[in-house]
Amino acid sequence: MARKRDTLPKTGLELRDWLVSLFPDFVPGLGDEWHYEPDGTLTPHHVCSEFTGYYRKHIADYDAPAVVEMFRVTEVINAADPLDFDPVANALYTCFLENIAHSEPGESGRKHMGRNSRRFFDFWHRGYVPRLAGNP
Numbered sequence: 170m171a172r173k174r175d176t177l178p179k180t181g182l183e184l185r186d187w188l189v190s191l192f193p194d195f196v197p198g199l200g201d202e203w204h205y206e207p208d209g210t211l212t213p214h215h216v217c218s219e220f221t222g223y224y225r226k227h228i229a230d231y232d233a234p235a236v237v238e239m240f241r242v243t244e245v246i247n248a249a250d251p252l253d254f255d256p257v258a259n260a261l262y263t264c265f266l267e268n269i270a271h272s273e274p275g276e277s278g279r280k281h282m283g284r285n286s287r288r289f290f291d292f293w294h295r296g297y298v299p300r301l302a303g304n305p
Contacts, residue, residue, distance in 0.1 A: 174249035177242055177257075181211035184257055187242075188220055191235040195223045213257040217264035224265075224274055231277035244283025262289050270294035 178184040189195055228236060243261045250258035266286060269275035270293035282290055 174246060177246055178213075179255075179257060181213045181216050181257075184213050184260070185211065185216045188216065188239070191239055192223065192227075194227065195220065213260035214264045217260040218268070221265055221268040224269060225272060228274065231274065231281075236278060237281050240278060240281035240286065241283070244286045247285055247289075248283070262286070266290045267293045 178187045230236070243266070246255065246261060247258045249255070253259055266275075266282075266289055269278065270290060275290065275294055279287060279290060279294070
């Protein structure tokens, strides 16, 4: 279990490989040109966008060790980026946590989020919780 930011993914390719190591059946459809910058670099935002779809459709156990680890590492990466300069940190928040808000998969993963991740997630998710309880 990596605990320091310097041992965690720093590029889109590293992020993709790390996610595949946790979720071996996550085979991102990253062959399309739109997943890459003009220089051929795979962006973390595109990886997280692809992962969002996978997470929503294919995770059956939101308490699985891989899910818990993914949220733990998301917190470590984002906690190390208070000024929002890290593209991987930004992607994990804006193209994953934000995208799973307003959903049962997001609500189910919420308990595994760290303080900073949960605060960001709740900003986007807060309208979903009253509907979940049956209140409009």
